[in-house]
Amino acid sequence: MRSAAFRERYADLLRVAYLALDDGGPPDVVLARARRAVRSVRPGAPYPRLRARLAAVLLASPPRPRLRPHRLLFRPDPLPPGPARLALRTLSPHERLVYVLHRVEGLTSPEAAAEVSEHLMVSAWDVDRTATAMDLATRLDAASQRAELRAFDPLLVRLRPPPRPPRLWAAVLLVPVVAAALVARPWAQDGGEVPLLVDDADWQRTATPTLAHWPTRGGSRGDRALLSRAAAAWRAHRRDPPSGPIVVLYAGAVDGAAVVVLRDSPGYRDAPMVAQYFERRLSRGVESVRRLDSDFGGLIMLGGTWRYLLPPWLMDPSLAVPGAAPQWRPLAVRDGLTDPVEWRWFTPRCQNYLLFRMTHRPVTGGWPRRVLQFASHNPDAAAPRVWFRGAAAGDERFQNIASHAVACQGAASLSDSGDLRVGRLWTGDLPDGGGPASLTVVDTESPWNAPGSAVLLSPTGRTLTQRGGTNSDYSTGESGMAAAVWWLAKDRWHLVAAAGPGVTTLRTAGELGDHQARGPRPFLHVRGPARRTPPFPATYLPLVWVVAEEPAGTRTTITPS
Known part of the structure; x- marks a missing residue:
């Protein structure tokens, strides 16, 4: 779900993307690329951070050809550009981006250079040089340039500009083009390159x-x-x-x-x-x-058929809404295609994902095993599998509540993640009468080497904390894993940390002082500040690190949030 900051500043982000990508090409193409760039920015952060992420996406965008044959029959731009937009199109993509950050977004030259410094070698002098070039090209002052570009709303760009009467020379040129298309049409339909087929025995x-x-x-x-x-x-x-x-x-x-x-x-x-x-x-x-x-x-x-394709080695599919006690329903498959699924997507819940359970059964070698996979009603969305580490691989009850927490309680974002690997580091009763819970870690396969997250789960699959930190990525084994979270109970914050059997010591460093726990599966609990007691405001938590030590002397550091 998009954050409030993302929804409120969507128009500003789209303006930055459109102006940075606008090289005079077809407006519908530029708008589509700008929307795609903005959609690729993950929400959930303040606007400056969203803008920095968008800048990284724009710098990674490949150049596009500037062929514009549509101008024969259509108006080149539904919104006639002013002098600032015309001059901006003559700059390189990188110069356009830093100029927009400087003049449109109001950043100083050093701030605009710092915004893209991780991805582009640019200095404040380069930003000033670009701004000076725009002043000379437009013969406008900085305020007038900013006013023109801030008034531009890319949402008003129509994807299909209204046609204009073709010029006589354009109509003459179109005659051989249409004739060639009519001649080539039978070949394109019947004699084009045929894609490859895969035999059923492979x-x-x-x-x-x-x-x-x-x-x-x-x-x-x-x-x-x-x-x-x-x-x-x-x-x-x-x-x-x-x-x-x-x-x-x-x-x-x-x-x-x-x-x-x-x-x-x-x-x-x-x-x-x-x-x-x-x-x-x-x-x-x-x-x-x-x-x-x-x-x-x-x-x-x-x-949009509500059907799914399955490879032949995935058999006996069934599906259910994620929950502590899911109601599995079998799904028929014919020639690799399932029957339609009765989606009720008009009442969004659980990120609009269902949980599918199948049996992986290869013919040659191997052994049958269960496969759990999330899938939505959107063909463009990810469909991550769920793997369970260690003892959790044989605990069906825990698998149900963990799947429910991932899909319905925000333990992971399914739409932009790869396969998930879920583990359980600790199970027991929380202090101060908090009741039974389990410290669960969730790692994503992509992006590669991304840090995992941790949450405390109740026996019903309800998350008791926000996402905490771990020392692992998708490839880390369970033995050396450690995790830490902040847990709020009775108007007091508590630091809860646990680790696998390969970690011998957990200790804290920072504003909570020095605390440690030893053992083959160390569990550490430290009482934190009261929720609304000075000098700790409601939004403040102490700065703390949790250090996990292994027998060989290897140390890893975790931040709980």
Whole structure:
């Protein structure tokens, strides 16, 4: 869910993105890129931090071609630009960004340089030089430039400008273009490049099948013309074109539409993408492209059909709303495609994710094992799997409450995470009559090497704390893990920390003083300040670090929040 700061400042962030990306290209393309950049910024932070994150995204945006054939028949810009916007388009993308931060956002030259210093070698002198160049190009003072650009609202850019009468020379030029298109149309439909198909026997030869072994399914996999159109449409996709050979996962008729699900082959340096191509009575084209977090073959939501694609090694699927006692319902599968799921998405809850339970059963080697995976009704959203560490892997009760906490209690954000690995470091009764609880850690596979989070869970799956810190990432073993959280009970804050059997000592450093706990699974509890007692205001917590020490002398540091 978007934070209040993000919703309130969305227009400002979109203005920064649009002006930084506007090189005079089609307004609909610039607006789409700006919206995508803003959507990629994770909410939940003050506006300056959101703006800094957006700057990092904009600096990573690849350049786009400046071909503008649409100007033959359409007005070039629905909002005629003033002198400041015209001059801004002549700058490089990096100069546009620092100028917008300086003049539009009101940052000083050193502040604008510091905003992008982690990603771009720029100094305050460079910012001043760019501003001086804009003064000379526009012949306006700084206040007039800022007034023009602040008055620009990118939300008013219409995606399809109204047509204007074509000029005579444009109509003459269009005649051979239309004739060539009519001649090439039969070849494009029937003789284009056909994507690759995967044989059904490939996945049966390995004990660890992946996306590369997913066999092509569906009744239309022999329709070469349909597959050619789908592959050509994806290659023409301006935002997310494929990399490497294209492979068909599914091709068939679903609810009156011809559907082709494709994946690319980027190699080992990048994650694959999955595209969905639809042909309906009045429309055709690629409707969604999603980059996967790994090459594991899992659930793929099929457009707006409420159906899911499954690879053949995932069997006996059932689904339930996450909860302490989920009500599992079986889901029928035919030719790799499930029956429709009865989503009630108009009453959002649990991040609009359901929990799917399947059996991973390869034909060659291996052994059957249970797979839990979250999936939503949005084909562009992530579908993370859930793994459980140590003793939690055999505790179904804990798996249920942990899944409920992840999806419904904010223990993790599912829409932008990779696979989850959940562990339990401590179970017992909290001090001062807090009742039974378990200290649970949640690590995400992506982004790689991201720190994990920790929460205290009640026996019903309710989170008792905000997210705390851990010393782990997705690859860290349970033995050396440690976590710390702030817990509020009876108007007093408590520091609660625990570690795995490979940690021998937990100790604190900072404003709470020196405290320590020893043992094979050390548990540390320190009473903190009262909630509203001076000198600790309601929003203040002491600065504290928790140090986890292992027998070999290795130390790691954790901050509880």
